[in-house]
Amino acid sequence: MIYLDHNATTPLDRRVLETMLPYLENEWGNPSSPYRFASRAKIAIEKARNQIAECAGCGPGEIIFTSSGTESDNLAVRGTAHALRSRGNHIVTTAIEHHAVLNTCKALETEGFRVTYLPVNSSGVVSIKELENRLAPETILVTVMHANNETGVLQPVKEIADLTKKRGIPFHTDAVQTAGKIPYPLCELGADLISFSGHKLYGPKGTAALYIHEKTPLSPILTGGLQENGLRAGTENVAGIMGLAHAFSLSAESAEREYKRLEELRDRFEERICTLIPGTKINGTGAPRIPNTTNISFDSVDGESIVLGLDLHGICVSTGSACSTGEPEPSHVLVAMGLSPKEAQGSIRISLGRDTGEAEMDTALEALSDTIKRLRSISSV
């Protein structure tokens, strides 16, 4: 199997599993329990928090553990909205956010919040000017993702952070697709709230975190016990937290090397595909992108058919974000970039990872070329 869908999920690093096992086998105490056996679990998760804080460039008290990137996004967006309800009711986001942010904003609209969905240009980038124009006195949150999961296109997050800081507006960025991939500490993004998820960086599923800058007001969305500084109730997934921390620090270590390596692989692949297969267009090339992602539109064929064609060759790629494959609609991201529904429908996402080398990309290229040829020979358009 050649796995080229690392933006959907990644394999669990063996070293990370080794770190988790003792907490599944022996150290199963409840971190909140009042005896020494259980305190070992508590000490462990606080060490994990320190480890993450060190890699992210923040204080340990600024890291909250959650169960998914989605939960981190929900906590950031709902949590800010509810904490600042009395100050205002306006939220600024973009049209290309992951559904975890987008659908949360939509849910907040039913609660009386007003949401501005900023457009993007044809490269998939939001305009800082436009964003600035839409800020209002009642704006209580700006949430703009770092890298888009479908295209890999990066948003000008640092610039947005400078702007929101000046205006005193909390700024959240969904860094689920850049955490572990970018070669600098996450907190250098300058956002007040940063989401990231374990299973996207070779860590376990069911683990994620939210960075919360110390002065940022936030209401919890899960209430109950006093875990996670009162911001996220529920018995901690100790083994998962240990795995997340180890995975996060391993990714941080290799990020710089991987960044360069994947960029070369991807760029070479993109070049060759455009030569080899006519009627091909790479989406988002006009903008800075994370190096592991390429999103390609093919004339006259349907993305789902390409995905299945490749699957039958033992190659895993996707049409877009994994969690929306239940939906038959064309990608909201590509449509926001100005693609026609038909172009969007003819697109696939290939996302590289640690286990991707030249051989894998060469095989994928051949299989892709075959599949496209075959499908076009059937195609009525």
Place this chain on the structure above:
Amino acid sequence: MIYLDHNATTPLDRRVLETMLPYLENEWGNPSSPYRFASRAKIAIEKARNQIAECAGCGPGEIIFTSSGTESDNLAVRGTAHALRSRGNHIVTTAIEHHAVLNTCKALETEGFRVTYLPVNSSGVVSIKELENRLAPETILVTVMHANNETGVLQPVKEIADLTKKRGIPFHTDAVQTAGKIPYPLCELGADLISFSGHKLYGPKGTAALYIHEKTPLSPILTGGLQENGLRAGTENVAGIMGLAHAFSLSAESAEREYKRLEELRDRFEERICTLIPGTKINGTGAPRIPNTTNISFDSVDGESIVLGLDLHGICVSTGSACSTGEPEPSHVLVAMGLSPKEAQGSIRISLGRDTGEAEMDTALEALSDTIKRLRSISSV
């Protein structure tokens, strides 16, 4: 170590870990991804759902996976409140709920909901008559726990279900402390919403579920992708879900046997402790209780000191619910049962489990007797 705090958490069953490992090592696909490799993960979690549904006595579509008992409680309580906001704003609960329900009700009060906290009698049981009297036309949810985590006292949940069904009011019960312990299918409780948690039944931390009777209206609290039938967004903790299902069915298998065994062990322990240590009172004995739990008040000593004294003997017990040990206040449960703050302060919870036998209970009894004697010799009261 003698572990007598199974209401706080339980060790992970080795057989359950074996079930989880393949999903950590090999089957790490994202269940929502559109290729056959990932579909194996999707098929696996649907099998897990079927397995749980079979043991619980419901349809697979009525089981939603979450990340903790706390999240299940939040989803049930907030989810119903938000779904039925237009129908009414009144919630009925009890004074002895777990903080996952209690603090969620308190949070809903700040959103304009009105909450009735029913008192309990000196045995810790809520009155059905009182409950019925407090139902109003605008009541949209009744939430009453099945067994209390501190005392093991059971509430008349089936009777409440009969009542709420007649009145057409959704009824949630927090069965975190009874799932896997009672020798009949969970859904026989008759509630519309039932919470349970993996780590309380020898399953992994970070896993839980909510039973939702098919016609029960519910708003999600985590929005995003379409996972879990749109009721709980976020990439699924596949290995955790597999573990939860296996742990749940293993507990169901052994529940009847364990119920009897633990009841005998506990009753014998309670008898002997009252003889051996004067100034001792068992809380909740006037009511039906789950058989693994005993809550004991000792005159003139402080619960935390007993817990530490026992810890130094290698015995793990607790003062109350694990997640509230951060709080210096006396147990809200015991105070609701009419104990004075001082009596409540002098109480500990001993909760038995699969690994508890006569030898463990005998050793614990001796250590407890020593500790109480020693502390009383220091005590100023």
Place this chain on the structure above:
Amino acid sequence: MGSPSSKEKTDQPEYSGPILYYNDTVLDHFTNPRNVGELAENETDGYGLVGDPMCGDQMKLWISIRSERIDRIAFKSYGCPGAIATSSMLTDLAKGRTVEEAKRITDDDVVEALGGIPERKKHCSLLGVLALQAAIKDWETKCSLKKESEP
């Protein structure tokens, strides 16, 4: 609450999500679609075009009729695997049938012949059926025109 036994308890739930729940027959028709291609204009007795690629699948279908039977059939299809496989199966079902028989082929027949298809792809099976009906209609119209133009 309904009684537990009244609830559906199946070991093979219907998945609404991923592509991969296509069965082997569907995969075969996707990989080796039958009757792909076009008929030359002079060989074509009826032609049907349904669907709009701007908002979903599209299918083109050609038939030639001999003795009131579908003698040759060919299709081209733009769309998802469901669309391709159901189109292929439809042509297989129609081939050799009398026109009257072919008219009675339903989307359910196509799905049944494939041994099932994921729920959210069921609508695809209508594409072929409609294309075939359009092609037959095209042929019938031409026939009646021919008859009218006959002396």
Place this chain on the structure above:
Amino acid sequence: MGSPSSKEKTDQPEYSGPILYYNDTVLDHFTNPRNVGELAENETDGYGLVGDPMCGDQMKLWISIRSERIDRIAFKSYGCPGAIATSSMLTDLAKGRTVEEAKRITDDDVVEALGGIPERKKHCSLLGVLALQAAIKDWETKCSLKKESEP
């Protein structure tokens, strides 16, 4: 956002939760408290009672004074491990000191002597200090009464 380097980065964070973060000295004073007991009434120069068991910890403390020094000291304590250990340590610190020195013992001194105590238990260390001050006050009052009653 502050610069990363300005953030606290410690490998031994202060935990606010579980009991178990008591260090060995605290555990020792909890297990083997020093100077536990009572002084007989005729041996007692000063007695202090602080705290209310109905809403927390309580401590009783007895002292006998010889040459302006605390000659003997005894306590009984109802409360959490923090209360017991800090009470014990307080008596150890006070024993043999002059009354003036004893008066200057603070809660911080007690915590320091124990090598630290969990944050949420810090208030316990005040219990002993207040009990000692009450006992000294009791002695001083008795002294001044004695003086007054002297001719």
